[in-house]
Amino acid sequence: MQLFASSPFAPPESLRLRRDRAERILNGLRAVVVFLLTGAALMYAPHLSRALNTANVLVLAPMLAWTVAQYLIWYRHPELPDWLSAVNPIVDVTAVTAIIGGYAVAQSGVLALRSPIFLMYFVVLAGRPVASSVRKAALISVLAFAEYAVLLAWLWATNRVPIVINPIDAVQLGRITPLDEAAKLILLGVFGTVSTYATSWVEHLVREASKESAERQRVVTRLVQSELDTLKLQLNPHFLFNALNSAMALIASDPPAAERMVSELSDFLRLVLSTSSEQEVPLERELGLLDRYVAIQRVRFQDRLTVTCNIEDGVRAALVPSLLLQPLVENAIRHGISPRAGAGYVQVTARRLGDKLSISILDDGVGVRARRSRERSRGTGLGLTNTITRLIHLYGENHEFESGPRDEGGYAVRITIPFKIGRTSPARNGSHMDGNLATVAEV
Numbered sequence: 319m320q321l322f323a324s325s326p327f328a329p330p331e332s333l334r335l336r337r338d339r340a341e342r343i344l345n346g347l348r349a350v351v352v353f354l355l356t357g358a359a360l361m362y363a364p365h366l367s368r369a370l371n372t373a374n375v376l377v378l379a380p381m382l383a384w385t386v387a388q389y390l391i392w393y394r395h396p397e398l399p400d401w402l403s404a405v406n407p408i409v410d411v412t413a414v415t416a417i418i419g420g421y422a423v424a425q426s427g428v429l430a431l432r433s434p435i436f437l438m439y440f441v442v443l444a445g446r447p448v449a450s451s452v453r454k455a456a457l458i459s460v461l462a463f464a465e466y467a468v469l470l471a472w473l474w475a476t477n478r479v480p481i482v483i484n485p486i487d488a489v490q491l492g493r494i495t496p497l498d499e500a501a502k503l504i505l506l507g508v509f510g511t512v513s514t515y516a517t518s519w520v521e522h523l524v525r526e527a528s529k530e531s532a533e534r535q536r537v538v539t540r541l542v543q544s545e546l547d548t549l550k551l552q553l554n555p556h557f558l559f560n561a562l563n564s565a566m567a568l569i570a571s572d573p574p575a576a577e578r579m580v581s582e583l584s585d586f587l588r589l590v591l592s593t594s595s596e597q598e599v600p601l602e603r604e605l606g607l608l609d610r611y612v613a614i615q616r617v618r619f620q621d622r623l624t625v626t627c628n629i630e631d632g633v634r635a636a637l638v639p640s641l642l643l644q645p646l647v648e649n650a651i652r653h654g655i656s657p658r659a660g661a662g663y664v665q666v667t668a669r670r671l672g673d674k675l676s677i678s679i680l681d682d683g684v685g686v687r688a689r690r691s692r693e694r695s696r697g698t699g700l701g702l703t704n705t706i707t708r709l710i711h712l713y714g715e716n717h718e719f720e721s722g723p724r725d726e727g728g729y730a731v732r733i734t735i736p737f738k739i740g741r742t743s744p745a746r747n748g749s750h751m752d753g754n755l756a757t758v759a760e761v
Contacts, residue, residue: 333524334397340448341403342393348410349385351441356382373420381413403450407458410442415465419472427479431470431494436502439466443509447516455517459510466506470499558587564618579617586610597712600740601668601675602634608643608666615651622661623651630669637740638677639708646679646731649702654683654729662728675737682728702731709733 359374366374392398414435422430439462446455473479480493488495561583568576589607605627612625625647647664655662665680702721709717718734 332528333521336524337403337449337451338397340445341398341406344445344449345385345388345406347445348381348406349389351438352378352381352385367425369424370421373417373424377413377417377420381409384409404454404457407442407446407450407454408461411439411458411462411465414438414442415469419469422473422478427473428492428494431473431479431499436466439506440509443513446513447520450517452514452518452521455514459507459514463503463507463510467503470503558583561614568618575617579614582610582614582617586614596640598637598738598740599640600634601629601636601638604638604640604643605629605634607641608647611644611647619651619655623655624661624663625666626663627666628668629666633668633670633675633737635739636668636670636675637738638675638735639705639712642677642705642733643679645705646702650679650681650683650729650731654681657684670737671734673737674734677733677735679731680724680728681730682724682726705733709735 356378359371359378363371363374388402392402417435418430418433420430421433443455443459443462446458450458474481480491482488482491482493482495483497485495485497487493488498561579565576565579565583568579586607589610608625608627615623615625643666647666650664655664662682665678667676667678667680669676706719709719713735716736718732720730720732722730724730
């Protein structure tokens with residue numbers, strides 16, 4: 319890791335929000351410190367010289383005004399200006415340098431250099447890892463070191479600080495030794511380097527955590543996609559088994575009908591394979607698949623079944639889960655219409671309700687009790703189960719699925735999903751797409 323290198327990528331959203339929150343907290347701490355220093359200055363004011371009081375006012379008053387102004391101007395906004403995380407520590411470091419220099423001018427250099435205000439440099443640097451980028455932290459560290467070094471050079475050049483080499487003599491005589499100040503500079507430099515490295519390390523950890531989180535999200539997405547694909551693959555063999563079983567039943571009694579059913583089945587599977595990689599397709603394409611499926615059932619049921627599609631204008635381009643209609647219509651035919659002796663019908667309706675698409679599949683079959691008994695005995699119902707699971711994965715809570723008996727007899731399935739427009743496609747392989755409000759297929 320390059321210590322002072324700045325990443326060419328923008329910081330993750332989580333890191334930016336954490337820095338914004340940290341800057342707000344640091345500004346609150348700054349306000350507390352400034353108010354405490356102001357209170358202490360007022361308490362000591364009667365005992366200090368006019369020059370020292372003036373130095374306190376010249377430094378503390380602008381700091382207090384700047385801190386309060388931030389709350390009034392920017393703290394109502396969702397995010398603080400990015401430049402504030404650089405300006406605030408620059409102001410803080412410069413204020414510390416200014417107050418030390420002011421004390422040296424107003425009173426003595428010894429008082430200024432021995433003042434505990436020097437420790438505020440370390441306080442400012444300590445906040446950099448949580449509030450600044452690596453580049454800003456490095457800038458503040460260099461600035462603090464440079465300002466204090468320039469201050470020392472100015473004090474010695476203007477003879478404002480009496481110097482002795484022996485540290486013991488410096489304490490006894492009330493003077494300053496270059497060794498002590500050099501040690502303070504070294505500590506400031508070391509702390510600045512540690513602060514910059516800590517900032518870099520925090521940024522590195524957050525970026526790695528963000529990458530891992532994104533990777534986990536991609537893995538979850540791939541798992542969900544894989545599960546959806548598995549559900550779709552389950553539907554195809556399920557329908558294929560049912561269709562081939564019907565064709566086999568016709569071989570002995572009506573060989574030409576069995577041949578037509580296999581031909582229609584080939585056309586249907588060709589359409590299914592063309593959408594095998596898509597989770598959502600335009601409703602128009604689903605109606606084409608349904609038309610091929612109805613053509614297959616035409617061979618078996620002949621005049622016993624009527625399938626009606628009432629499609630509202632403007633919804634044919636709406637996106638729906640691929641292989642949505644066929645399993646539900648097959649479920650209605652297989653468990654509702656097939657067991658009854660007489661003719662029956664299945665009605666497919668699609669219409670827009672605000673920002674939702676409502677789809678219903680109705681039949682006048684044998685009813686819910688006979689249907690449940692038939693499903694238990696034959697172990698079927700895969701179409702409904704997979705449809706519910708796919709809707710949950712695709713839309714979460716933003717969908718509705720209802721199924722149950724109708725008052726007038728038969729069974730109904732109602733689905734509501736978000737209305738989204740997709741690209742319509744032309745009819746293929748003879749699919750019935752006449753564009754009218756009602757599409758009727760009688761078999």
